[in-house]
Amino acid sequence: MIGILRPDFQYETLQDITIEILQENGIKGLLLDLDNTVAPWNDNTLSREVIDWFAKIKASGIMACIVSNNSRPERVAAVADVLEILYVYKAAKPTKKAFEKGIKALEMKPEEVAVVGDQIFTDILGGNMMGLKTILVSPIHEREFAGTKILRFMETLTGRKVRFTAQVEKKK
Numbered sequence: 001m002i003g004i005l006r007p008d009f010q011y012e013t014l015q016d017i018t019i020e021i022l023q024e025n026g027i028k029g030l031l032l033d034l035d036n037t038v039a040p041w042n043d044n045t046l047s048r049e050v051i052d053w054f055a056k057i058k059a060s061g062i063m064a065c066i067v068s069n070n071s072r073p074e075r076v077a078a079v080a081d082v083l084e085i086l087y088v089y090k091a092a093k094p095t096k097k098a099f100e101k102g103i104k105a106l107e108m109k110p111e112e113v114a115v116v117g118d119q120i121f122t123d124i125l126g127g128n129m130m131g132l133k134t135i136l137v138s139p140i141h142e143r144e145f146a147g148t149k150i151l152r153f154m155e156t157l158t159g160r161k162v163r164f165t166a167q168v169e170k171k172k
């Protein structure tokens with residue numbers, strides 16, 4: 001049971017997945033989750049690092065296809081068009097059908113394809129059930145939040161201190 005939830009590879013970011021790792025493992029195509037894997041959740045902003053990583057991957061001959069459960073085609077297409085990659089929207093991961101659509105879009109054999117995503121119960125479980133290689137990355141939101149958490153905490157403290165001072169002054 002646990003084995004089906006375990007990714008073959010695990011990295012912090014997309015950019016940590018190197019062309020060498022993919023080639024050594026016979027991976028020629030990637031089925032990528034969109035929200036929190038390629039772009040922040042429901043946000044079309046793509047980082048420079050992500051854009052550059054896709055350019056490198058494609059230049060090496062590896063094909064990419066977004067497989068997203070997001071039901072808005074304009075949202076999924078907007079990102080896929082910028083990156084010039086294929087896409088499947090409203091995919092219904094972790095169902096078999098979701099990944100079959102992606103594999104069909106790539107025109108590859110299942111053994112040549114790896115699933116990349118931030119969620120164990122959709123991306124990793126679904127990919128493993130299909131016998132595909134699976135790569136887990138940390139969600140973009142959590143990575144960003146880790147960096148801003150201290151700042152937000154400091155902001156809260158500053159706010160409290162200001163209010164406290166104001167109350168003390170009123171009492172006088």
Ligand SMILES: [Mg+2]
Nearest residue numbers: 033035036118
């Ligand atoms: Mg996701």
